[in-house]
Amino acid sequence: MRLLLLNLTRKPLRTLLTIFGVGVALLLFCFLETVLNAFNAGVNMADASRLFVQHKESIIFELPMAYRQLIAQTEGVTGVATACWFGALSQEPGSDGKKREEFFAQFATDIEDYLRLYPEVQVPPDQLAELLSDQMGCLLGAKIAQRLGKRVGDRLVLRSTIWTQRDGSSIWEFNVRAIYTTDSPTFDQTMMLFPFKRFDEARQFGQGSVGLYMLSIDDPGRSGEISSVIDARFANSPYETRTMTEKAFNLQFVGMLGNFQLLLRSIGTAVVLTMIGTAVVLTMLLVSANTMMMSARERTREMGILKAIGFTDGHVFLLLIGEALVLSLLGALAGVGLAWLLANVLHFNPKPDFFPVFYLPQESILAAVGVAAVTGLVSGIVPAVTAMRLKATEALRSV
C-alpha cells in the first residue's frame, strides 16, 4: 500500500493533473445529475400513500365540494384536503425598484388538512396559530420567502391569471403569517398555501367547487383498488372523477400547466444531459487510462525488480490496478466533494425559479463514486495485465 501511494508521488504534477481531470469530469457529472434530479423533483417528492382526485376530463374542470364527504367515507381513505391551483404572479418591486412578476406555485387549501397529509412540512406552532386565525394569511415555503424577501408579518401582493375577486380585480393581497421548512430534500419549498375558505368566498366564480382532492390512504399497496372505488362512485355523474397516485398527478401536472414546451424541453434536456454525461465519463476514462499506461510503461524495469525479489504476478497486477483506483477515487473525492459542497452545503442554485429543488442526491454521489471506481479499474486493467504477464527477465533488460 505504501509503495502504491508513493508511486503516485513519483510525478506529482502528472498525478495532480490527472486527479484534477477526473475531478472536473465528476464535478460536471454531479452537476448534470443534480439538474436531472431537479427536473424530476416534483415526481420524487410524491408519496405512494397519497392519492389525488381530479375531474375525469382535465384538472381545469372543477369538482363539487360535496364530494369531499363521500370521498372521506371511502374505505381505506384516512384523510382528505381540498385544493385549487391559484396561478398567480408576484407583484413585488425588484432590487431596481421596478415591478417584478415572479412565478411560483400557489394553492388554496384547507391548511390544517393539508399539513396532516404532508407531515414532512414543518410550521412553527405560533406561526401556524397566527395563520389559522387570519383569513388573509398565507403560508410560504422558506425558499420562496427568501427569494421574495418576505418575512412573517409582511404583506404579499399577487396577480392571479385565473381568478378574479368579486369586484373584478385580479390583484389579491395576503399577510405572510407563517413560513414552512422541511427536512425532506425533495419537497418543494417554493410553494404558497392560503385558506380555501377565503379563496372560495372572495372569488368571482366557481364557488362551491374545488380543483382537486388530495387523500391519504392507509395502505399504499391498495392505491389502485381505492382509486377504482372512488371513480366508480362518481361514474355517470355530471362530474366524473379520475383518481391517481401523487406521482402520476405530478407528472401530468407539468403538462397541465400549459407548459408542454417545458415538459418537452425537460425531456430533451435530460437526453442531452445523459449524452454529455456519457461523454464526460469516457473522457475521464481516457485521461486516466493514458496516465496509467504512461506510468506503467516507465516502470517496466521496476516490475521486473519486484518480481525478482519475490512479488508474484498477482501482486504486480494489484499494485497497478490499485494505483489506478486510488487515482480515480482521489479525483472523485475532489470532484464529488466540491459538487456536494456547492449543492448541498452552500445551496448553490443557478436558476432558483426554474429549479425549486436543487440538490445532489445520495444516489448520485454513490453513482459518481461508482463511475470513478469503474473508470479506475478499466483504465488500470490494460497496464496491470501487461505488467502481470511481463517476464521478469525481459523487464529487467528494459531501460
Add this chain to the structure above:
Amino acid sequence: MNAQPIIELRRVSKLYHKGDADIHPLDDLSLTIDRGDFVALMGPSGSGKTTLLNLVGGLDTPTAGEVLVCGQNLTELSARELARWRCDHVAFIFQAYNLLPVLTAYQNVELPLTLLPLTRQQRRAHVLTALDIVGLSDRLHHRPDELSGGQEQRVAIARALAADPELLLADEPTGDLDAHSAEEIMALLVTLNRQYGKTIIIVTHDPKVAAVAHRQLHLEKGVLTLDVDTLEKGA
C-alpha cells in the same frame, strides 16, 4: 571437504527463437555448486552467464533438463510458487542496483520482507541488521538519488540480505562502480560468504573480481569450457 550441493543443474538447455534463428544460451549443461561456495561465472557476452543466473534464481525456466536449488526442483514449480520460493531462498544483486527510486534506503530493504509473515518490529530488526552489515546505518532515510553508486549498491546488497537467503546471485555487481567502490563491494561480498556463510554466484568480466572466488566457471556459447577451483589451485 565434503560439502552439500546447493545447486544442481542436470543437462540443462535453454533455447530462444529470435526471428528465424534459434539461439542456445545454454546447451546441455550439467553443474553442481556446493553450499557456502563463492563462484565466479565468466565468459564473453552472450555466453549464457546471465541466463544461467536467471535459471538458478528461478526467474527463468529451462527448455530441457532440471534445475535443483536448495533442495527444490525448480522445473516443477508454478510461476506463483517460484515467486514464493525466490522470496525465501534467493536474492539478486544487479549491476544497475535496481533500487526503487520512490523508496528510502530503509523502505527498499524492507520491501522483500513485506512478503514474509513478519511483524513490523521483526521487519525493522531485519532491515537495521542488514543496513548495519553493509555499513549504511546512517543512511536509512536517504532515497537512491541521494546516495553514491557504491552506497546504492550497498543498499541493494542489504535488500538482498534482509530476508536472510541462502543464495546470493550477483550479476556484474561492480560493473558500474569506480575501482575503490568496487573493491569495497567485493570485500563486503567476501565477508558475507566467509562470515555469514552465504553461497554467492557472481557474474563478472573482471579477473580481479573473479580472483576472490573459490571457483571460476567459464562459459562459451552455452557450454562450460573451464572449471577452476581456485582454493585447490592456491593450496
